[in-house]
Amino acid sequence: MSSRLEEFIRNHKEEFDDKETSDKVWANISKGLEKDKKAPVPMWNWTWRVAAVFFFLTSSWFAVEKVMQYKETGGNEVAVSEEYKEFVEADHYYTTLISQKKQEIEDFRLANSDLEEEFLQDVEKLDSMYMDLKKELKSFQYNEKLMDAVIRNLQLRVEILNQQISLLQRIRQKKAQEETVSI
Structure with a gap:
């Protein structure tokens, strides 16, 4: 056809x-x-245009905010849970405490640098373990067992630093006693 x-x-x-x-x-x-x-454009026509632009901008803002939140949490909703908030607080507390203890050890300025070096090696090992645990924690989406392991690592570092400070204080006291005896 x-x-x-x-x-x-x-x-x-x-x-x-x-x-x-x-x-x-x-x-x-x-x-x-x-x-x-x-011909003049009716007022209702402008109102719809403004409303459409407002809706588009608001939707875009919410979408961008959601994407940013997703990136911050590593795509894990557990990251905003109470357990995670407690973990972050504990992590901050212990890391602050550890930096204070390290500073206290540095303030001793012992003549025996071998002892200081040995102290630093112990702490550095735990520091590297801490960094590895933090990486694993992010990759395994904030697993509760890993969070506990990180906290335990921080607690061990504090304990070791406390023991080192105690040992340094005893050494200082012993040196002070030896100086008074020799005078």
């Missing part, structure tokens, strides 16, 4: 081409376009 239609159009092409629109039709079309340009 389509081949007969094509053949008919080819045969009667001149009959189709003789019909053109008059200039009057084109003049009416251009008048209508000019009238549309000059």
Whole structure:
């Protein structure tokens, strides 16, 4: 059927081409376009446009905020739980305490640098274990057992630092006694 239609159009092409629109039709079309340009836009039309822009901006803001929150938590909803908040508080407490203890040890400034070096090696081993546990904690999406292991590591570091400080205090006392005896 389509081949007969094509053949008919080819045969009667001149009959189709003789019909053109008059200039009057084109003049009416251009008048209508000019009238549309000059016509005031109703207030409700502007209201809908403003509402659409507001909705788009608000939606975009919420979407960006959700993506940022997802990146901060590592894609894990457990990260905002009470357990995680407690973990973060404990982690902050112990890391602050550890830095204070390290500073206290550095303040002793012993003549026996071998002893200080040995102290630092013990703490450095625990520091590296702590960093490894923190990496695992992020990759395993804040597993409760890993959080406990991190806290236990921090507690061990505090205990070791306390023992080192105690030992340093005893050494200091012994040196002070030796100096008083020799005087």
